[in-house]
Amino acid sequence: MRFFHLWGEPASERVRLALGFKRIDYELVVPDFEDDELFFELGVSRSAPVVLWDDGLVQTESLEIWREIEQRFPAPSLFDPLTDEQWQSIRDWRQAATRLLDRLYAPLRPAYLGVADDEGRLASYKASVQARFQVSLEELANDRYGLYAQLDGLTHFKALGAYVAQHGFYGPALSVADLLLVADLFPLQLLDGVSLPIDLMYYFERVQDRCGVNLRAGLVAE
Secondary structure, eight states: OEEEOOTTOHHHHHHHHHHHHHTOOOEEEOOOTTOHHHHHHHTSOSOSOEEEOTTSOEEOOHHHHHHHHHHHSOSSOSSTTSOHHHHHHHHHHHHHHHHHHHHHHGGGGGGBTTTTTOHHHHHHHHHHHHHHHSSOHHHHHHTHHHHHHHHHHHHOHHHHHHHHHHHSSSSSSOOHHHHHHHHHHGGGGGSTTOOOOHHHHHHHHHHHHHHTOOTTTTBTTO
16 A cells, blocks of 8 residues: 655644554655646545555545554454544544644644755745635744643643553553544644643653654654
């Protein structure tokens, strides 16, 4: 299978964690988003993740990819450790947090390969941020403390850190809930002046180790 991945994009990282957890062999492709021919051949819009299975199936939504992975590689399960209530709770949180996370992520993309290492792409990215949020990349970066405080009020980082420190994972074993939380929250530690609870930092490492994935891969500074 081929996995089209974008560094620093949480949806892509969710899939990379799942593939690592299941120990699935794949070809990692970091696409050039100026390559119209590539996405035309795939039959999808410019986006990541994209998974091209060896039987020709193309998928672009991380949840759909997770379920396909689970169907094709059922053991160990990514869904069985969770109750329906736990999974719904995580999905409700993600829906409520989407706006805040998107605005917090935006200033972080230039920290990753594919944006900051190319002046043209950086300029294009800044223009896309301006068009999407109606504010500049610099204004979003300056608003990070207020956005983070709002996200903390929704997420309760300290309580979440204490919970996963006591239990190890969100459920009784590693599951899609952990992949979603870690992929979504890991980039926030890159925000200048923002400090996540140490228990969450250890949680990030625990999930990465279990999946055999380094979420710092792709950082320009690395």
